[in-house]
Amino acid sequence: MSEIPTQTPAQGPIADLTYRTYTGPLSPPVYRWWAIAKMTMRLAVKKKAFWGWGITSCWNYILMLGVLTLFEQRASDGPENEMLKRFFENVQWNTLFLDGYLASLFMLFLCTLTIASGNIAADNKANALLVYLSKPATKSDYLLGKWTGFFLLLLGVCGVPMLLVYGYGLLSFRQYGFLTQDPWLFPKLLVLMCAAPALLSSVAVGISSQFNQPRLATAAFAGAYFLPMVVSYVMFAIIRSHDAQDSGPLFSLYYAHLAGLEEGIGKSLLNTSGGFANLLFGGGRVRENDAAIGPPTAWMVWLAALGVIAVCWFFAWRRVRAVEVIGS
Amino acid sequence: MAVAEIRNLTVRYGNFTALDDFSATIPEGCVGLLGPNGAGKTTLIKTLLGFVAPADGGGSVFGHDIRAEGRYIRQKIGLMPEQDCHIPGMSAVMFVAFAGELAGMPKENAVSRAHEVLEYCGLGEARYRNVETYSTGMKQRIKLAQALVHGPRLLLLDEPTNGLDPQGREEMLELIRSISHGKGVNVLVSSHLLKDIERTCDEVVVVAKGKLRASGSIKDLKELHETPLDVELLEPSPAFETAVAGQGGRVVSVEAYHYRVVMPGGDPAEMTGRVFQAAVASKVQVRAVVLAQRSLEDAFMEVVHE
Numbered sequence: 001m002s003e004i005p006t007q008t009p010a011q012g013p014i015a016d017l018t019y020r021t022y023t024g025p026l027s028p029p030v031y032r033w034w035a036i037a038k039m040t041m042r043l044a045v046k047k048k049a050f051w052g053w054g055i056t057s058c059w060n061y062i063l064m065l066g067v068l069t070l071f072e073q074r075a076s077d078g079p080e081n082e083m084l085k086r087f088f089e090n091v092q093w094n095t096l097f098l099d100g101y102l103a104s105l106f107m108l109f110l111c112t113l114t115i116a117s118g119n120i121a122a123d124n125k126a127n128a129l130l131v132y133l134s135k136p137a138t139k140s141d142y143l144l145g146k147w148t149g150f151f152l153l154l155l156g157v158c159g160v161p162m163l164l165v166y167g168y169g170l171l172s173f174r175q176y177g178f179l180t181q182d183p184w185l186f187p188k189l190l191v192l193m194c195a196a197p198a199l200l201s202s203v204a205v206g207i208s209s210q211f212n213q214p215r216l217a218t219a220a221f222a223g224a225y226f227l228p229m230v231v232s233y234v235m236f237a238i239i240r241s242h243d244a245q246d247s248g249p250l251f252s253l254y255y256a257h258l259a260g261l262e263e264g265i266g267k268s269l270l271n272t273s274g275g276f277a278n279l280l281f282g283g284g285r286v287r288e289n290d291a292a293i294g295p296p297t298a299w300m301v302w303l304a305a306l307g308v309i310a311v312c313w314f315f316a317w318r319r320v321r322a323v324e325v326i327g328s
Numbered sequence: 329m330a331v332a333e334i335r336n337l338t339v340r341y342g343n344f345t346a347l348d349d350f351s352a353t354i355p356e357g358c359v360g361l362l363g364p365n366g367a368g369k370t371t372l373i374k375t376l377l378g379f380v381a382p383a384d385g386g387g388s389v390f391g392h393d394i395r396a397e398g399r400y401i402r403q404k405i406g407l408m409p410e411q412d413c414h415i416p417g418m419s420a421v422m423f424v425a426f427a428g429e430l431a432g433m434p435k436e437n438a439v440s441r442a443h444e445v446l447e448y449c450g451l452g453e454a455r456y457r458n459v460e461t462y463s464t465g466m467k468q469r470i471k472l473a474q475a476l477v478h479g480p481r482l483l484l485l486d487e488p489t490n491g492l493d494p495q496g497r498e499e500m501l502e503l504i505r506s507i508s509h510g511k512g513v514n515v516l517v518s519s520h521l522l523k524d525i526e527r528t529c530d531e532v533v534v535v536a537k538g539k540l541r542a543s544g545s546i547k548d549l550k551e552l553h554e555t556p557l558d559v560e561l562l563e564p565s566p567a568f569e570t571a572v573a574g575q576g577g578r579v580v581s582v583e584a585y586h587y588r589v590v591m592p593g594g595d596p597a598e599m600t601g602r603v604f605q606a607a608v609a610s611k612v613q614v615r616a617v618v619l620a621q622r623s624l625e626d627a628f629m630e631v632v633h634e
Binding site: 017018019020021022023024025026027028029030032035036039043046122123125126127128130131132133134135136137138321322 | 374377379398399400402403405406407409411412413414415416417418426427429430431432433434437441444447448460474475476477478479506507511512513
């Protein structure tokens with residue numbers, strides 16, 4: 001009688017666990033910043049707070065569009081409606097975008113606080129630079145990669161609602177001068193949606209790289225955002241109490257802080273002080289908005305913003321290195 | 329073929345000279361970079377990687393200039409740093425795969441290779457855990473895994489057994505020995521732990537006060553110039569010392585019944601014969617005669633204090 005062979009269990013793991021050298025392809029050691037940017041975004045989008053603040057930042061656009069849609073429907077029902085007629089005669093479409101943009105700035109700041117302000121500090125704390133820079137990536141790759149990661153996400157927060165509203169306006173309000181009123185509106189919006197994210201990303205990179213503790217870096221970023229704001233508003237209020245004229249270089253103090261620069265860029269680019277909501281909820285009457293401060297001198301606000309970006313990059317460049325080198 | 333050539337390299341941190349006119353050749357295989365704390369070992373590694381700019385001199389790694397071609401060098405090198413390092417918010421497999429991507433691997437290759445390397449480094453079970461939750465031993469292993477992922481031709485290990493318990497240390501040394509022998513990976517192990525170097529390396533480069541003190545195989549370094557013999561007698565015997573002198577030799581050291589003697593003539597058989605003649609003359613029993621070797625520690629202390 002033949003013996004039935006029994007199957008013996010494999011001794012040891014099924015996989016070959018011995019070390020084998022990698023023989024696959026390796027891309028040339030350049031442009032590693034894009035890999036860093038992708039990973040920065042991949043980690044940032046896992047944060048629920050980012051999505052929360054990002055979606056909340058659209059509130060003004062959603063509200064305005066909701067009311068506009070209602071108006072348009074009513075206008076098509078009864079074109080003789082005086083209020084609607086007045087509204088569509090007086091409407092300035094760039095104010096819609098400025099209002100939406102200004103309303104999203106604080107949420108954009110919160111998004112930056114969530115994803116960017118402590119990011120490089122956390123890398124410093126974990127000695128991550130040793131990993132990044134021991135691979136064929138340079139300091140420029142690292143900084144550019146981090147900046148691009150932050151910038152693209154913030155650009156999404158700032159730009160996606162703007163583009164959607166523009167698309168909606170293009171489809172629905174062409175007969176009310178949406179396209180003809182300012183033919184350069186679209187390129188202006190493209191610049192505008194990049195300006196605030198570029199400024200915030202640069203400041204986040206500059207501040208975060210100076211710290212080894214993410215919380216301290218976040219606190220410093222928040223401080224850099226709010227303290228100059230308080231100082232500039234107080235000084236502006238004092239100056240305004242002595243000189244009621246809403247002009248002159250001293251009035252530029254109103255914009256002498258991060259949020260002010262963002263606001264100033266928006267106003268100077270779209271050449272308006274906003275007030276779409278006033279028109280919308282004011283029965284279509286153009287009213288003076290006493291609280292609104294006029295657009296600043298364009299070159300001044302752009303120069304200040306570029307200066308802030310340059311200073312932040314300079315400090316980040318000086319601080320970021322793979323290893324601490326004392327006395328060099 | 330040499331892995332790295334270093335020529336008259338001087339590195340300064342402010343007024344402090346960390347490497348002073350340092351020249352050395354790092355051969356293929358597993359090489360130990362030995363030196364006391366502050367000798368300049370880590371500075372040498374940083375300079376090879378391009379982290380620190382030399383004040384003078386230069387060198388090359390796999391033919392690439394260390395001053396100008398840092399990116400190309402780093403693509404062929406894997407670094408396991410001394411300090412804990414990781415990228416916050418990542419699981420082990422994500423971390424190692426990302427390290428591969430940074431080195432230039434396509435994403436799919438990097439991910440599958442990360443799984444392989446983590447298995448090899450003994451982190452297969454913990455690969456989906458966040459690296460921040462790892463123990464010290466696991467962090468050492470993940471550092472090795474991220475250094476290995478892209479299949480480097482040279483692995484730089486800076487104090488690889490730092491902070492490991494005895495079992496972890498054994499496992500790490502075994503891993504290093506296994507990678508560096510027959511796997512086509514050259515390894516440069518920087519350590520002040522001589523036993524670790526002795527366990528893993530075939531050659532050493534000894535650095536002290538920023539200067540090269542010795543280099544060559546561990547065997548050569550341990551060899552003594554005069555070729556003494558270690559003689560074990562049954563019992564201590566002053567008469568044996570006299571008899572050795574009678575044979576034209578001298579006793580270098582005595583520890584109980586262990587004698588280290590130097591005999592004239594370079595041939596070990598002849599020298600051993602003289603030892604037996606001295607033993608017969610002094611009427612003592614010889615239990616063992618071997619060619620003396622000093623420990624790596626003795627050799628190290630000698631070259632460092634030269």
